Amino acid sequence: MIDRVSLSEERQTLAAELALGLLERVERLEAERLRFEHAHFADEVERWEAHAAGWVADLPPTEAPASSWTRVEAALGRQQLGEPMAPAPAQSSDPGQGWQFAAMAASLAAVLFAGLWLTQSGDTDPADEGLLRAEAPRFPTETLSVAQISGKDGADWLVSAAYDEAEGTLYLRLNAIEGGDRVPELWVIGPAGVPRSLGFAEESGSQVIVLTPELQQQMIAGSTLAVSLEEPAAQPSDAPAGPILGTAVLAPLVADAGPTGAAAGGATG
Amino acid sequence: MNRGLAEDLAAELEAVALGDMEAMRRLHDATCHKLFAVCLSIVNDREASQDVLQEVYIKVWNRAQGFDRARGLPLAWLAMMARNSAIDWLRAQSRQRRTSEQVALELISDDGEPVDEQLARQQQAAQAINSMEELDTASHAMIHDAFIGGLSYSEVAESRGMPLGTVKSRIRRGLLQMRQSMVSD
Numbered sequence: 001m002i003d004r005v006s007l008s009e010e011r012q013t014l015a016a017e018l019a020l021g022l023l024e025r026v027e028r029l030e031a032e033r034l035r036f037e038h039a040h041f042a043d044e045v046e047r048w049e050a051h052a053a054g055w056v057a058d059l060p061p062t063e064a065p066a067s068s069w070t071r072v073e074a075a076l077g078r079q080q081l082g083e084p085m086a087p088a089p090a091q092s093s094d095p096g097q098g099w100q101f102a103a104m105a106a107s108l109a110a111v112l113f114a115g116l117w118l119t120q121s122g123d124t125d126p127a128d129e130g131l132l133r134a135e136a137p138r139f140p141t142e143t144l145s146v147a148q149i150s151g152k153d154g155a156d157w158l159v160s161a162a163y164d165e166a167e168g169t170l171y172l173r174l175n176a177i178e179g180g181d182r183v184p185e186l187w188v189i190g191p192a193g194v195p196r197s198l199g200f201a202e203e204s205g206s207q208v209i210v211l212t213p214e215l216q217q218q219m220i221a222g223s224t225l226a227v228s229l230e231e232p233a234a235q236p237s238d239a240p241a242g243p244i245l246g247t248a249v250l251a252p253l254v255a256d257a258g259p260t261g262a263a264a265g266g267a268t269g
Numbered sequence: 270m271n272r273g274l275a276e277d278l279a280a281e282l283e284a285v286a287l288g289d290m291e292a293m294r295r296l297h298d299a300t301c302h303k304l305f306a307v308c309l310s311i312v313n314d315r316e317a318s319q320d321v322l323q324e325v326y327i328k329v330w331n332r333a334q335g336f337d338r339a340r341g342l343p344l345a346w347l348a349m350m351a352r353n354s355a356i357d358w359l360r361a362q363s364r365q366r367r368t369s370e371q372v373a374l375e376l377i378s379d380d381g382e383p384v385d386e387q388l389a390r391q392q393q394a395a396q397a398i399n400s401m402e403e404l405d406t407a408s409h410a411m412i413h414d415a416f417i418g419g420l421s422y423s424e425v426a427e428s429r430g431m432p433l434g435t436v437k438s439r440i441r442r443g444l445l446q447m448r449q450s451m452v453s454d
Binding site: 009012013016017020021022023024047049050051052053054055056057059060061062063064065067068069071072073075076079233234235236237238241 | 290293294297298301302303304305306307309310315319322323326327330331332334335337340341342344345346347348349351352412413415416417419420421422423425440441444445447448451
């Protein structure tokens with residue numbers, strides 16, 4: 001775990017370690033949470049990222065194959081003809097863990113989460129009820145993980161998320177996020193410790209996203225979900241640029257927790 | 270990178286974000302040798318590096334809107350995309366080749382650190398004959414290599430056959446020195 005003796009220097013080093021990808025899984029997830037929660041720490045990480053990017057850019061060039069552009073052009077042509085595009089940024093990845101913290105929160109938030117989801121269905125406009133019921137995840141399921149994001153000030157919930165690993169499907173419900181001219185964008189911080197966009201979301205209501213295999217690898221217990229407010233754009237960005245509204249840890253449902261699925265929840269950011 | 274080249278690349282990226290294929294070609298021609306070097310340095314295989322390079326430019330085409338010249342240099346943005354793609358490729362290959370023994374190695378964690386720290390102290394004592402300057406240079410090289418190769422502490426230790434504690438202490442020392450130099454720059 002992260003040793004926080006001599007905090008100031010320790011955090012400086014931690015920021016560098018996060019930016020350079022040196023941390024192991026548990027430390028990385030912890031550091032990424034710090035990045036979301038502390039602006040100065042986030043600035044330090046960004047400074048190191050920019051510095052290290054210069055190392056890569058400074059590598060001496062090597063003659064690329066003459067066919068490089070032809071291949072790129074052909075691939076782009078195929079893409080424009082309708083081959084699937086990756087919907088979100090991709091960086092390094094590897095399998096991970098680090099869900100112990102989430103599991104503790106999960107056991108407390110489980111019934112609340114399941115209840116909230118069901119209550120929300122009951123509160124909806126009857127005209128929408130069928131759609132929402134159809135979109136809601138099945139309870140219980142052995143492959144379901146959940147998270148609930150609340151505002152940083154402990155205000156009402158912002159996003160309820162349930163992820164069905166078997167289907168690679170993310171069920172979302174957003175609670176009237178007011179972003180002005182910005183739109184909510186959802187992120188996952190998986191085992192690689194870097195945020196990946198899950199895409200833009202409507203400010204309220206329910207939504208179902210089928211994730212790419214690459215993003216599915218990020219959606220493991222212990223991963224952090226986050227929601228930020230971003231400028232509208234045609235493509236998701238590489239990293240959150242706008243304010244982070246909140247975070248929560250994805251936690252597995254407890255299989256024997258009761259008739260409503262007894263579920264799990266998340267730590268708020 | 271000189272200012273003129275940076276501005277040219279930034280302009281090309283902005284045009285690519287608007288769907289300008291000619292700008293995409295110019296951007297490719299201006300950067301492919303550099304990005305190929307990044308891919309090759311990580312993947313260490315020319316044919317595979319070409320595949321990764323193609324993937325990099327597809328990502329550039331799809332994500333050029335995410336580039337913001339106020340937040341960084343275009344070549345660094347592109348180089349990082351190449352680095353990350355190459356590391357993704359390498360890890361995907363690693364997952365395919367993974368054996369149970371490799372899995373066991375990956376499970377080595379900080380639980381063993383007290384032993385490693387002990388070994389680290391022994392090794393540091395043995396290295397007392399080295400000058401501090403040599404040690405610092407080695408630390409900086411270790412940090413560079415780790416970042417470019419996308420290696421964590423434990424992966425650096427494994428690749429160099431060094432105790433984890435030694436790797437951590439060397440790298441942390443180097444990071445603090447680098448930070449001092451970043452602040453004074």
